[in-house]
Amino acid sequence: MTQLTQDNSTGFSGILGKICLSPMGLAGLAILFLLPLVPPFNQDYMIRWLISGAIVAAAAVAFDFSAGYLGIVNFGYAAFIGLGAYTSAIISNKIGISPFITIFAGALVSAGLGVLTGIVSLRLRGMFAICFTWFIGIALMGLCLKLDWLTRGPLGLQCDGFFEGNSSLPYYYLILAIMIFTYLVLGLMIRSDYGLAFRAIGQNMEAAMTSGVHPTKYRVINFTMSCFFAGLIGGFYGHYYGILTPELLHTQKTVEVLVIAYIGGRSSLWGGIVAAFPFIFAMELLRSSLSDLPGINLIIYGVFLIAIMVYYPGGVAQFFKNLTARKQRSTSSTAQKAKTAEAGV
Amino acid sequence: MVCLKKLFAFGVMLSLSVTIGVAGASAEKVLKIGGMAPLTGPSAKTGQEIKQSAEMAFEEAGNMIGDYKVELVWIDSQSDPAKATNAYAEAVERKGIQVGLLNWHSSVAIAVMDLAAKYKIPHLFGIGGSSVINEKYRSDMDKYNGYWLKSWPVPQKTMTGYVEFLEDAIASGKFKPHSKKVVIFAEDTDWGRDIFAGAKKMFGDAGWEIVAEDFLAQNQTEFYPLLTKWKKLEPALVFGSYGMPVGITSLIKQSREVGLKVPMICDGLGWAGEWYSLAGSASDYTLDMIQKLATDKAKAWAANYEKKYGDKPSPSSGGLAYDSAKLFIKVAKRALEKTGKLDSESLRQVVLDELLTGKITYSEDEGAITVSRFSYNEQSLPDPAVGVDDWYLPIIQYKSGKGRIVYPKAWAEAEFHVIQ
């Protein structure tokens, strides 16, 4: 509903606003587009890091779509990613269709399970809903291990790539496109009446019901969308790395996405994208430069996570919100003051 | 605005540190070796042992090969193929490794193989043994040839020893099974799946009746239900492969607690150095198939390792990593001798021309501590050749924490005893 309260913004940023982007966001995307062409980021390993970042970013956006707005943390999220990945890989392996088509099949299967989960978990709230999704994740991972005639279990399922050739660059642009697609679709939904319904249900179910919001319908829609994109991202993951193991469905992977989404800032969607890239780079650099002390990067990660949650629970989104709030305050004061303020900075 | 500036400064620092990393080359002759092992994650223990053992081997060579200084760059595979590929690409591009060495997980191998071929980095002697690697390797020999080599053959090739041994024990009257019922178990991993398939066929062919088949989770510790179930089936033999120290030792301990008194073949029991401190006397009379570690050199190595790092090394991860590193040094020396330089290209050439054709081998006499001889040939690729004179694992029986070879006859140190 933000477009209603920001109707006064006109011109270019107004048009951008209609598709959920701000000038700053557009600039950020442009940077992401150009980054792999500029040294030192044009090296293949950097592009791989960028791809990892984009995967997590896209996953965090779709995760935040349920967790941030509906208030239901899908703790089995990695299992939905994995379901999409495995479905896509199995179909493309067995029938030999292009992965570009099968990732959508994977996404649909994930979405299907999302519908079921949404319906079944309807009566559950709070921690019970979280744990319910978690159990679905654990059960899926168990199935993935045990149904080895289909998934090859722990042997790992190999999948074909999207592109021939050795460069990671086309993969990067593909996942970037998926990420932007995810963000735009989910962002537009949040801006529509759907978003209003999600937020109403997430904040106060009973009040939402007495205001006429149909909780079943919107919870299921939300879950379906979130899981659809999880499946889509999973499909990319499989066809990019070329191998899938049941570990992909592990709770640990959910935690990785969840941490990014929360550091990015709850119910912002874009926060996850902003947080993901620097975070992945920092983690990889830490891991690589402290390779004599394996695990110390994870300790730093844990300390950072706790510190964020205790001292800055709003995450990156809060940071930018404060920034714009300060900017507005300074522009609303007299021009003279603003000038001195600018000079002061 | 101040915050934005800080953010910008952070970004600049980040990119600076990256560029510095790239520009860190020096004039000295250096061979950068990317050692890969799971240093964090569930298999970190194994990874650590691989790392320490390989480092020992290079230290013994003074960290020099000819006039080249050896620089070991450790790549943490994190037990995750996706993360491993990221780390690998970074190691190649940013840290400039010229050759890869070792590895543990087969899933990691599958993902990293493509990178090795892509960057034209020969990656030698990955330990992870499962057949998926062979399948992938054999599916595109041109692409992977010389870029991926294993130091542990697929388990099916070596396991036939168990059946030969059993037939022999029965024939000689030492083992009188009351029936031909066997229980088979395996860890639920790529390795376990592989060995399980092999064992099923092997016992089936030898006329055994398989009364139970179970896959065990990686760090499972509760086996009372399973063991009591087995006990009811009254098998004459329990056979399994389970490389997880916690799991296999719990299984053995609890099998004695519930009173399951049948000969047990616990393949993988000895993989972790500390197995006896966990299993204790319950492990007496269990059978295992493991790298010999029988020669004086091997014992000296194990003693050295324990002195240096404080815990007992495992012959299967540490020992093999040590041997692999030694064999690598041999290959590298030959490459230097032949071409006068050490880089990816020269190493690969020697690997293709001499190692894979069987010209370079590494045998017990030269100091190999785990097997009789490492040699590769056209048929065995990407595995080492298997045979009593090549890569072969003896069957040993434990008593009071010591393993004694009971088969093959030629190597036998002790008689086989059936548990009473």
Place this chain on the structure above:
Amino acid sequence: MNDSSSAKVIEWLKSAGGITVTCTILVAIAVSFHKGPYVLVNTLVTGGMWALMAIGVSLLFGVMNISNFAHGEYFMIGSLTAYYIMNPLKQYLLETPNDFLSFITPILGIAGAAIVGAIAGIVTDKTIFAQLRKRNREGWLLNCFLITIGIQIILINVHMLVFGNTFKGVVNYWDVPSVAFGDVYVSVDRVVVFGIAMAAIVLFWYLMMYTSLGKKIRAVAQDENGARMVGIQVNGVYSTTFALACGFAALAGGSLLFMFPSYPTVGVAPLYNSWFIIILVGFGNVAGAVPGGFMIALFQVVTRTYMGEGWENVIPMFLIAMILIFKPYGIFATKVRSVWEQ
């Protein structure tokens, strides 16, 4: 039994909790007849320990609204402590046998584990959660959840860096032959550990019901502000709760050292099991954790017996999910709705 109490029993039997407990007992008996009494013995022996773990998680949730994802790491702390107490003593005993010392060694280890676990709990509360309480109560539940994930990551990796990745365990506590129940053999260690679990549970129950500390904890659990108004040191009660919960986890860790050697990620399986239990019985339902522990143990034993290894998480998960659909707040849930539904 008079009429009113029998009516109450019948009323309870008709409730979801009653039905589930009855079904569990019936299943246990049926399976025991079919597969032999070992099912029952195994269920009892492992159920006690899971109950002890689950009590801790449940207590933290009931009193402080913290859903502890790091509970398994306190289990790990317990097993590590017990190892470093027991192992030197056992080494010493190898050289100089001493019957009394060898009898008391495991007890020292287990007690030490509980104490160190409790201290670790207090430290956690003071350094992290007290800070969060002071600063920010908004989104408490999820913030705490994430923080405990952070604690988990830190503790696992610190263990790895400091104590290494080796498996630090003991062969057994007392080197004596197994005890036989009919044709089922159970090691003495297990029997003793079951005794410890039951004793701890009874002690805990006494503590909560009949001591002033227990009353304070219950008061804070019901209404923090109310408790503050009547002069209870709320922060002290929180620390005590944390100490109790983590102490129990560490006690479980120390007691199970013969089964779970200490290594960085040893806590994952106990954590999962205790979470299954509290979801099954309902959050914050401390008393329900005990039957819940046995139910989960039975689920897993039965699944292993009939389906084989590896299914023991899949099938119980599915069952719990089904139960949740019909009893969304767990089987022992009352009508009272509280914070965790938000």
Place this chain on the structure above:
Amino acid sequence: MNILETKGVTKRFGGLVAVNDVSLHVEAGEILGLIGPNGAGKTTFQNTVAGLDPPTSGEVYFLGNKVTGFSPQVMCSLGLSRTFQIPRPFPKLTVLENVLVSTVFGNTEPVADKVKHARDKLDFVEFPLGHNVLCETLNTVQLKRLDLARALASSPKLCLLDELASGLSEVELEDIIAIIRKIRDTGVTILMVEHIMQVIMNLCDRLAVISFGNKIAEGPTGEVTKNPKVIEAYLGVEED
């Protein structure tokens, strides 16, 4: 015409009977006051009607149709809305968005200009602050007005008000009475639970009295307030 009619509505919570066999009706266009001592079951009765807690037994008719046990969102779209004794807004939404929720989802016919509709309702209840304020910053009095605007935004035919006037100052009481009267004048029927006699006497056409879950009186305001049973219920009987 009866806009709402209940027949023998009973609500039990375990062993506790909160509402016992209450039958009453609300006529179109009137203001019916539902009064009774604390804990008498007034709010529970409203909940059973609005669908938040379906009745254990008994029937509810709305606009002549049986609606027993319908969910709150269906009741809302049929034209029944309610406010809460303790207002329950969406704390992270702005005031305008709060009202928009009800505007968008509570109306069966889509509203052409949602924002204008919502702003109109806020102006209607004379909401004192700007419309872009986050709800978590509001005080109780402001929240009550917001809640009323939200209830009105779904264009109800019948509005259930739950102690709207409690906790208000003398001046604010005057305002709220005027607003409620204004609402009735737009053709909305009102069923209000109230304690404050000033509001009741000023507004209610008829009263229904509930005590310990039972309806003890129903009728025009003047008559009911003189009913000895009602006085007894409020003051209590001195038995010893």
